[in-house]
Amino acid sequence: MLKCKTHKFFAIMIPVILIISFTTVGLPQHTLVLGGIGISSPDPGLTITTTTNQESYLLRQKVEVNGTVTLDGSPASDLIVAVQIDNPKDWPTICRTIQIGNPTQNWSINITDLFLTDITNNPTNTLKTNTEAKFGITLYNWQSTAIAVFTAFTVFDANMVPLVTKTWNGTLNPKQSVTIKYPIYIPAWACSGKALLVGNVYSKEPKTGGIALSLEKTAYFCISRTQQGQLEYPTLPPPPPQTTPGIYSTQIWLPPDPTEGNYLVYVLGQVSPIIMSSDSTTFNVKNSEGYPPQASFAYWPVDPYENMTVDFDASSSTPEGFNDTIIRYEWDFGDGTPKLIKEGTYIDPPDPTATHAYAESNQYIITLNVTDNEELWSTTSKPITVYPEFDPTANFTWNPKTPIINETITFDASNSVEGWSKTKGAFSPIVSYAWNFSDGTGIATVTQPQINHNFTEPGNYTVTLTITDDVDRSDSISAIIQVLNVTIKDYDLNHDGVIDGSDLILIARAYGSYPGHPDWNPIADINGDEVVDGSDVILVARHFGEDP
Numbered sequence: 001m002l003k004c005k006t007h008k009f010f011a012i013m014i015p016v017i018l019i020i021s022f023t024t025v026g027l028p029q030h031t032l033v034l035g036g037i038g039i040s041s042p043d044p045g046l047t048i049t050t051t052t053n054q055e056s057y058l059l060r061q062k063v064e065v066n067g068t069v070t071l072d073g074s075p076a077s078d079l080i081v082a083v084q085i086d087n088p089k090d091w092p093t094i095c096r097t098i099q100i101g102n103p104t105q106n107w108s109i110n111i112t113d114l115f116l117t118d119i120t121n122n123p124t125n126t127l128k129t130n131t132e133a134k135f136g137i138t139l140y141n142w143q144s145t146a147i148a149v150f151t152a153f154t155v156f157d158a159n160m161v162p163l164v165t166k167t168w169n170g171t172l173n174p175k176q177s178v179t180i181k182y183p184i185y186i187p188a189w190a191c192s193g194k195a196l197l198v199g200n201v202y203s204k205e206p207k208t209g210g211i212a213l214s215l216e217k218t219a220y221f222c223i224s225r226t227q228q229g230q231l232e233y234p235t236l237p238p239p240p241p242q243t244t245p246g247i248y249s250t251q252i253w254l255p256p257d258p259t260e261g262n263y264l265v266y267v268l269g270q271v272s273p274i275i276m277s278s279d280s281t282t283f284n285v286k287n288s289e290g291y292p293p294q295a296s297f298a299y300w301p302v303d304p305y306e307n308m309t310v311d312f313d314a315s316s317s318t319p320e321g322f323n324d325t326i327i328r329y330e331w332d333f334g335d336g337t338p339k340l341i342k343e344g345t346y347i348d349p350p351d352p353t354a355t356h357a358y359a360e361s362n363q364y365i366i367t368l369n370v371t372d373n374e375e376l377w378s379t380t381s382k383p384i385t386v387y388p389e390f391d392p393t394a395n396f397t398w399n400p401k402t403p404i405i406n407e408t409i410t411f412d413a414s415n416s417v418e419g420w421s422k423t424k425g426a427f428s429p430i431v432s433y434a435w436n437f438s439d440g441t442g443i444a445t446v447t448q449p450q451i452n453h454n455f456t457e458p459g460n461y462t463v464t465l466t467i468t469d470d471v472d473r474s475d476s477i478s479a480i481i482q483v484l485n486v487t488i489k490d491y492d493l494n495h496d497g498v499i500d501g502s503d504l505i506l507i508a509r510a511y512g513s514y515p516g517h518p519d520w521n522p523i524a525d526i527n528g529d530e531v532v533d534g535s536d537v538i539l540v541a542r543h544f545g546e547d548p
Contacts, residue, residue: 045072046277048081048269056284059256059291059320063283066249069100069269075246077101079271080215083250084206088261088285094162095152097200097216098248099241105272108147109172111217113138114197118228119183125221128228130188130315136181137199137217141172150202150210155184157223158193161253167205188315188352189256189296192223194236207266211276225298225313256294256318260287291320292376297368305387307357307425312366314352319372325349328371331356334364334384346373357425361388389422392430394467394477396449400523404486404495406454410522411435413449413465421471428469436464458485491543493523499543507537 046069053064065083069076078101087093117134118124127133135155141147151168166182197219204210220236242248248269262282270276297314304310312331319326326349331340333356344350358364363385371377396413403409418427434445437453438461444451455461464478486495493503510524510532526536 046070046076046079046269046271046275048267048277048279050083050265050267050279050281052265052281052283054283056286057254057258058286059254059258059288062251062253064249064251065265065267066247067267067279068246069248069277070246071271071275075244076269076271077245078103079269080212081248082200082202082206082212082266082268082270084266086207086264086266087259088263089259091165092152092167092205093165093263094154094252095165095167095200095202095206096154096198096250097212097214098250099215100248101241101243101245103215105270107212107214108141108143109149109201109213110140110142111137111199111201111214112140112177113179114153114199114217114219116197116221117181122230124228124230125233126224126227126229126231127186127221128224128226129186129190129192131228132183132185134181135166135184135197136179138177138179139172139201140177141174144174146171146173147213148203149213150204150206151180151200152202153182153197153199156196156198156252157186157190158195159191159253160196160251161191161255163187163190163255169204186223189318190223190316192225192316195221195223197221206268207264211268211270211273225316226300254285256320257322257324258285258288260285260322288321289324290374290376292378293320293324293326293370293372294318295368295370295378295380297366297380297382299366299382299384303385303387304358305420306361306389306422307359308386308420309355309357309425310384312354312356312368314354314368314370317352317368317370321372321374324372324374326352326370327373328369328377329354330369330371332367332369333358334366335359335362358384358386361386389420391473392419392428392467392469392475393417394465394475396463396465396477396479398463398479398481399521400495402482402484402495403455404484405458406456408452408454408522409481411451411453411463411465413467416449416465416467416475419469419473421469421473423471428471428473430467431470432468434466434468436466438462438464455481455483458483491526491540491546493526493540499540499546503540504537504544507532507540511537 048069050067057063080103081098084095085093115136116124119132137153148171154165155163157163164184168180199217201214202210202212218238262284265281268278296316297312299310299312314329317326325346327344329342329350329352331354335358340354342350363383365381365383367379367381369377369379395415396411398409398411413433421428432445433449434443435451436443439455461481462478463481466474466476468474491499493506507524510519510521513519514531524532526539
C-alpha cells in the first residue's frame with residue numbers, strides 16, 4: 001500500500017537537499033551527527049561544509065546556501081550534494097540534489113516524468129496566478145527488489161521563490177512505475193515568467209540520513225497574469241550541473257510573507273555509495289511587521305481602442321508582512337475621471353480588480369495606491385496607449401486560382417477584418433458583401449462571405465469586393481482574375497491537359513474532406529456529393545491517361 005504525506009508550504013522555501021544513494025553492507029562505519037541526528041557513514045575521506053550568505057533575513061531577500069567539498073584534502077568532483085531546509089515548523093520547505101561534475105553512480109530509481117495539469121487534469125504548461133492546478137511526478141523502480149522512497153518536489157516562481165514543497169513516502173515494488181499528483185496553488189503575488197518544477201527521490205528524508213536514489217529532475221513552465229493552458233514555447237534545456245570542483249551553491253528568494261524564526265539547513269555530499277559527509281547550519285528570518293505593501297497591477301488588452309473596456313488586476317500587489325492584508329485599492333486612470341476606490345477590512349479584503357473605458361485616443365498614466373491594515377501604503381504607475389476606432393478591412397480569396405471558362409469559382413471573403421466602433425464600444429460585424437465581377441453581370445450583394453461565379457468568356461477580369469459593417473462603414477479591394485480559353489473535362493483536375501497521377505494526388509490530398517474541413521478542395525469532389533471519397537477516385541481512374 002502506498003501512503004502519501006503532504007507538507008503544505010506557508011512559509012519561505014529554501015534550497016534543496018542533496019543526497020546520495022548508498023549501500024554499506026559489511027563495511028566498517030562511523031557515525032556523523034547531522035542536525036542532532038546520527039547518520040551512519042564509513043571512514044571519512046570526504047569533507048563537506050555549509051554556510052549561508054547572511055545569518056538573518058527579511059522578506060524578499062535572497063538566501064544563498066554554499067560550501068566546499070573535499071576528498072582526501074583536494075576539491076571533490078563528480079558527486080552530488082543534497083540540500084534540505086526546514087522552516088520553524090519543522091516542515092521541509094525545499095529539497096534539491098545538486099550535481100557537481102558527472103556522477104557515475106547506478107541510481108536505483110528513475111524519475112521518468114514531471115508534469116502539470118489544470119485542476120481537471122488537462123495538460124498545461126502555463127498557469128495563471130491565483131489559480132489551482134496539479135503537479136505530477138512519475139517514478140520507476142528498475143531494480144529486482146522493493147525500495148522504500150521519500151519523494152520531494154518544489155514549485156518555484158520566476159524569481160525562484162519556492163511556492164510549495166510536497167513530499168510522499170511509499171514503497172516501489174520491483175519493475176513498478178508510480179505516478180503521484182498533488183494539488184498546488186499559484187498565489188496572486190507569484191512572479192510571472194519562466195518558472196521551475198524540481199523533483200527528487202531519496203531513501204528517506206535527507207535530514208534523517210536518507211540518500212539520493214536518482215539525480216534531480218527539473219521542468220520549466222510559465223506563470224502568467226492573463227493566460228492559462230498548453231501554449232507554444234521553445235523547449236528549454238535543464239539547468240546545467242555545477243562544474244567547479246569542490247564548490248556547491250544554491251539559492252532562493254524569500255516570499256513577501258515568510259514565517260519568522262530559525263530555519264535549519266542540512267547538506268549531505270556523496271561521491272559513492274560508501275563515501276559521504278554531512279554538515280548543517282541555521283539562519284533566522286526576522287519579523288516582517290512594519291513594511292509597506294508593494295503595489296503592482298496588470299491590464300489587458302494591452303492595446304485598447306476608444307471606448308473599449310480595459311480590465312485591471314492588482315492581485316499581484318502584496319502586503320509585505322506576515323499576516324498583513326491590503327484593505328484599500330485606489331485607482332487613478334489618468335483621464336480626469338474620478339478615482340475608483342475599493343475598500344475592505346482585514347477579515348473581508350476588497351476586490352483587487354477594476355474595469356475602465358477611455359473615451360478618447362491618447363496616452364494616459366494609470367496610478368494604483370494600495371494600503372494595508374497597518375495603514376502603510378505604496379503606489380505604482382504604468383502608461384497605457386488608447387488607439388482610435390478603425391474601419392473594416394476587405395479581403396478575399398478564390399479557388400481555383402486559374403479558372404477556365406464556365407468553371408465554377410468560389411470567392412471567399414472570410415478573411416475580411418471587422419472594424420472597431422467607438423460609438424458601439426465593440427467590433428462592428430460585416431453585414432453585406434457586394435461583388436462586382438466586371439463581366440456585365442452586375443453587382444451581387446450577399447450577407448455571407450462566400451459566393452460562386454463563373455465566367456463564360458476568356459480574359460482578365462477585375463473582381464471588386466465592397467464590405468459594409470453595421471454602422472455603415474465600408475472598404476473595398478480588387479483583384480485581377482485570369483480566365484483561360486480552355487474546355488477541360490472534370491477529370492483533369494489540375495488543368496494540365498492530361499488525366500494522370502497529378503490529378504489523383506489532388507484527390508488524395510483532399511480525401512475524406514467535406515465543406516468546412518481544412519483539406520476541403522471542391523475541385524476534387526467530382527461527383528458533387530460534398531465529400532471526397534472513393535467514388536471520386538474511381539471517376540478519375542476510369543479516364544486515366546486520356547487526352548482531354
